[in-house]
Amino acid sequence: MTNTASREGDLQKVFDHIAANEENFIARVMEYVRHPSISAQDIGIAEVAGLLVDHLTGLGFTAEAIETAGHPMVLGRRDESPGAPTILLYGHYDVQPPEPLEAWASPPFEPTIRDGRIYARGIGDNKGQHFAQLLAIESHLAVHGRLPCNVVVLLEGEEEIGSPHIAAFVEAHRDRLKADLVVTADGPIHPSGRPVLTYGVRGVVNFELHCRHAARDVHSGNFGGVVPNPLWTLVHLLGTMKNAAGEITIPGLHDRIVPPTDQERAIAARLPLDPESIKAELTLERLDAPAELGVAERLMFRPTLTINGFHGGYGGPGSKTVLPCEGVVKCDIRLVEAMMPEDVLDKVEAHVRRHAPEVTVVRQHGMLPSKTPVDSPFGAAIRQAVLAAQGLEPYEYPSLGGSLPDYVFTKILGVPAFVLPYANADEANHAPNENLRVDCFVNGIRTGAALLSALAAADHKSA
Amino acid sequence: MTNTASREGDLQKVFDHIAANEENFIARVMEYVRHPSISAQDIGIAEVAGLLVDHLTGLGFTAEAIETAGHPMVLGRRDESPGAPTILLYGHYDVQPPEPLEAWASPPFEPTIRDGRIYARGIGDNKGQHFAQLLAIESHLAVHGRLPCNVVVLLEGEEEIGSPHIAAFVEAHRDRLKADLVVTADGPIHPSGRPVLTYGVRGVVNFELHCRHAARDVHSGNFGGVVPNPLWTLVHLLGTMKNAAGEITIPGLHDRIVPPTDQERAIAARLPLDPESIKAELTLERLDAPAELGVAERLMFRPTLTINGFHGGYGGPGSKTVLPCEGVVKCDIRLVEAMMPEDVLDKVEAHVRRHAPEVTVVRQHGMLPSKTPVDSPFGAAIRQAVLAAQGLEPYEYPSLGGSLPDYVFTKILGVPAFVLPYANADEANHAPNENLRVDCFVNGIRTGAALLSALAAADHKSA
Numbered sequence: 001m002t003n004t005a006s007r008e009g010d011l012q013k014v015f016d017h018i019a020a021n022e023e024n025f026i027a028r029v030m031e032y033v034r035h036p037s038i039s040a041q042d043i044g045i046a047e048v049a050g051l052l053v054d055h056l057t058g059l060g061f062t063a064e065a066i067e068t069a070g071h072p073m074v075l076g077r078r079d080e081s082p083g084a085p086t087i088l089l090y091g092h093y094d095v096q097p098p099e100p101l102e103a104w105a106s107p108p109f110e111p112t113i114r115d116g117r118i119y120a121r122g123i124g125d126n127k128g129q130h131f132a133q134l135l136a137i138e139s140h141l142a143v144h145g146r147l148p149c150n151v152v153v154l155l156e157g158e159e160e161i162g163s164p165h166i167a168a169f170v171e172a173h174r175d176r177l178k179a180d181l182v183v184t185a186d187g188p189i190h191p192s193g194r195p196v197l198t199y200g201v202r203g204v205v206n207f208e209l210h211c212r213h214a215a216r217d218v219h220s221g222n223f224g225g226v227v228p229n230p231l232w233t234l235v236h237l238l239g240t241m242k243n244a245a246g247e248i249t250i251p252g253l254h255d256r257i258v259p260p261t262d263q264e265r266a267i268a269a270r271l272p273l274d275p276e277s278i279k280a281e282l283t284l285e286r287l288d289a290p291a292e293l294g295v296a297e298r299l300m301f302r303p304t305l306t307i308n309g310f311h312g313g314y315g316g317p318g319s320k321t322v323l324p325c326e327g328v329v330k331c332d333i334r335l336v337e338a339m340m341p342e343d344v345l346d347k348v349e350a351h352v353r354r355h356a357p358e359v360t361v362v363r364q365h366g367m368l369p370s371k372t373p374v375d376s377p378f379g380a381a382i383r384q385a386v387l388a389a390q391g392l393e394p395y396e397y398p399s400l401g402g403s404l405p406d407y408v409f410t411k412i413l414g415v416p417a418f419v420l421p422y423a424n425a426d427e428a429n430h431a432p433n434e435n436l437r438v439d440c441f442v443n444g445i446r447t448g449a450a451l452l453s454a455l456a457a458a459d460h461k462s463a
Numbered sequence: 464m465t466n467t468a469s470r471e472g473d474l475q476k477v478f479d480h481i482a483a484n485e486e487n488f489i490a491r492v493m494e495y496v497r498h499p500s501i502s503a504q505d506i507g508i509a510e511v512a513g514l515l516v517d518h519l520t521g522l523g524f525t526a527e528a529i530e531t532a533g534h535p536m537v538l539g540r541r542d543e544s545p546g547a548p549t550i551l552l553y554g555h556y557d558v559q560p561p562e563p564l565e566a567w568a569s570p571p572f573e574p575t576i577r578d579g580r581i582y583a584r585g586i587g588d589n590k591g592q593h594f595a596q597l598l599a600i601e602s603h604l605a606v607h608g609r610l611p612c613n614v615v616v617l618l619e620g621e622e623e624i625g626s627p628h629i630a631a632f633v634e635a636h637r638d639r640l641k642a643d644l645v646v647t648a649d650g651p652i653h654p655s656g657r658p659v660l661t662y663g664v665r666g667v668v669n670f671e672l673h674c675r676h677a678a679r680d681v682h683s684g685n686f687g688g689v690v691p692n693p694l695w696t697l698v699h700l701l702g703t704m705k706n707a708a709g710e711i712t713i714p715g716l717h718d719r720i721v722p723p724t725d726q727e728r729a730i731a732a733r734l735p736l737d738p739e740s741i742k743a744e745l746t747l748e749r750l751d752a753p754a755e756l757g758v759a760e761r762l763m764f765r766p767t768l769t770i771n772g773f774h775g776g777y778g779g780p781g782s783k784t785v786l787p788c789e790g791v792v793k794c795d796i797r798l799v800e801a802m803m804p805e806d807v808l809d810k811v812e813a814h815v816r817r818h819a820p821e822v823t824v825v826r827q828h829g830m831l832p833s834k835t836p837v838d839s840p841f842g843a844a845i846r847q848a849v850l851a852a853q854g855l856e857p858y859e860y861p862s863l864g865g866s867l868p869d870y871v872f873t874k875i876l877g878v879p880a881f882v883l884p885y886a887n888a889d890e891a892n893h894a895p896n897e898n899l900r901v902d903c904f905v906n907g908i909r910t911g912a913a914l915l916s917a918l919a920a921a922d923h924k925s926a
Binding site: 208235238239242278289318328330 | 705775
């Protein structure tokens with residue numbers, strides 16, 4: 001028997017174990033999500049962190065809940081063999097607040113199965129997904145008594161409130177987090193049911209523009225033409241920051257951008273990113289300017305400057321002849337490799353100082369972009385694991401349009417980081433009636449199991 | 464005795480009558496404003512219109528309350544002599560809602576005198592001012608048994624809700640409104656106590672700009688760069704409508720403008736319009752662009768395009784990475800002679816169609832500007848009456864910055880129209896604790912009386 005055939009046989013036994021224990025695994029994940037762990041409301045955090053430490057300890061991990069300036073990080077490590085590769089599985093045990101409660105068909109913390117889906121807050125985002133990974137580990141141990149590689153598990157308690165302490169935590173615990181790669185099971189698969197593998201994320205930085213001229217609102221007739229209008233000041237300032245052709249015109253903003261590689265473009269070109277279906281879904285007449293860009297280019301390879309909100313003056317019914325005294329604009333800029341939030345904010349501030357010194361820039365939080373090379377050998381191993389577990393090749397995304405704190409792995413730890421979601425596309429995360437399809441959950445356990453086997457094989461090949 | 468001396472003697476007798484009846488007149492105006500007549504809430508309108516018809520009838524007027532599509536117009540006419548000039552006194556008997564009631568030191572419909580001021584809703588705007596005119600008529604009749612000229616009184620019941628029916632009413636009743644001039648006693652005198660005479664008003668037109676792209680708000684990461692942002696569309700559109708130098712750049716908007724005459728500029732130059740005191744009062748760093756303009760030019764001789772409100776997207780605390788699906792901008796344009804609201808709206812619409820066809824223009828109401836020649840002989844007569852009654856020359860305003868429906872007199876009836884306010888500058892109209900100084904009220908009765916005499920004299924001179 002060849003090594004490959006032997007490895008395939010070993011994995012098949014794990015799949016068989018998973019199949020035999022499906023009912024038990026479903027019951028256990030439902031028991032897990034029954035415990036609220038709402039970071040924004042500080043509900044149940046310590047209890048669920050404690051459950052996870054016990055769970056990991058039971059799987060032979062050295063585990064503890066490590067205090068931070070916010071909620072604790074659950075960290076577990078099982079070093080199987082010094083020569084084997086080490087995978088860090090990142091997830092988060094905190095959940096979004098469940099409100100509005102009246103919109104739920106069944107209570108958010110009383111998990112219920114309907115039509116092949118488990119409904120509960122956190123079942124998709126993210127407790128059901130990392131629980132699937134833990135069940136994959138358990139299944140390997142049950143069948144073989146050991147894991148194919150070393151495993152670090154890092155479960156955060158503050159992801160839903162913006163991960164304010166993860167960077168400092170990772171900086172401070174580099175040694176305990178030492179790994180060869182990071183895999184996060186979070187977010188949804190493709191609506192078609194095809195799995196998805198993501199190599200990067202855009203970063204983001206938020207800021208506000210505040211403008212006030214007069215001490216109070218005045219009458220637009222009695223003062224119009226005399227008193228400056230902060231809404232006009234903001235409109236004219238914004239017009240200097242991005243033009244109608246869709247180009248961000250803040251000097252220096254594009255300085256650090258590393259253009260996508262040919263390989264990234266080639267992978268992106270294979271994705272089912274159809275402008276017509278996006279337009280149909282959102283009843284759009286057109287995509288954003290510039291008109292000629294492909295969807296991947298728009299979503300992965302360029303920064304954006306979005307006005308999240310613009311508010312000032314009268315907003316009620318009918319008209320009011322007021323000349324308002326203040327206005328506020330909220331913006332975010334999505335960052336691509338290798339833009340830096342603080343550098344971007346510096347450039348925004350310098351631009352505002354030059355064009356509208358009366359406008360105040362309020363700096364908010366930022367998150368760096370992250371990118372893992374799409375030709376990483378671990379990428380090939382993960383694709384192979386997905387194929388073995390689900391019979392489908394994943395769609396490969398060079399980057400997500402959105403932001404996750406993956407930079408703490410790629411930029412602080414310096415290791416490749418992948419996002420490999422298990423949840424159905426209609427998981428309704430952050431919304432009422434959050435759910436996880438039972439088949440997605442089982443696919444997640446199978447994929448997690450295949451992943452551990454594939455990494456050992458990849459390491460064997462590369463050695 | 465010369466005619467002039469005789470006329471002065473006749474007027475002095477009227478002044479004496481006013482002085483002798485001051486207490487009675489104050490009691491009666493307080494009784495009048497005790498009756499609510501809130502047009503926006505449809506409270507007390509018919510009752511107060513009825514009181515006015517009785518009042519006018521008692522003064523020998525042919526009077527009635529004439530129904531309109533809204534609240535009735537009170538119209539009275541007393542033709543003293545076919546050869547005498549006819550003055551139309553315009554005012555409004557409706558008042559603003561009194562809310563918030565808890566902010567009043569005494570109840571709004573329980574008139575109270577404190578520190579030389581009568582406090583009550585409507586005492587300044589406008590019931591106390593037109594009641595002073597009626598008392599001036601009564602005083603002439605009491606002393607001389609006749610009036611020096613013919614008088615038409617027109618009291619509207621919808622001024623506080625935008626005078627929606629006055630233009631149609633004036634069109635339909637031209638014959639009954641036939642007069643040589645119109646004088647409106649409304650608004651405040653100068654804060655220094657100097658009376659004010661106004662020859663014109665700016666017009667106004669309101670509109671909204673609505674923009675919607677996607678069917679719903681989307682995530683700024685998952686869709687940023689792909690889905691067009693209506694707030695950017697509106698920002699870029701507005702940038703084409705007025706530039707940062709303060710110039711309105713809508714083609715054709717300035718076409719109909721009649722520049723001010725040298726005489727208007729000369730009169731305006733004498734007004735106490737000090738930029739430094741405006742800046743100090745409103746804690747402004749600067750006046751609106753363009754920087755080099757004088758205050759009168761800004762306020763009287765140029766159109767303005769004011770953003771009254773801009774609202775779209777997230778406006779709560781902190782940040783939200785949303786790409787909003789809709790935004791609304793509310794604007795007004797102040798019009799100078801001889802701009803036309805419908806023409807201006809047509810030009811706005813044409814401009815928006817060319818630059819942002821996805822934006823909808825919602826046309827709202829408009830009011831034409833109005834201008835009376837500053838060299839009208841009636842202007843000289845009014846100034847003389849003010850001097851006779853108050854011992855002070857009025858400040859002459861070629862135009863107000865704000866808008867009143869005076870165009871119905873100058874443009875529909877084709878007669879000169881003047882605004883000659885009696886109320887103190889701190890009358891708190893439209894606000895809690897509205898008040899009228901007792902000395903201003905008495906000055907109003909005296910000025911109204913002098914006005915009737917002066918007109919007869921002016922007519923005599925011009926005849």
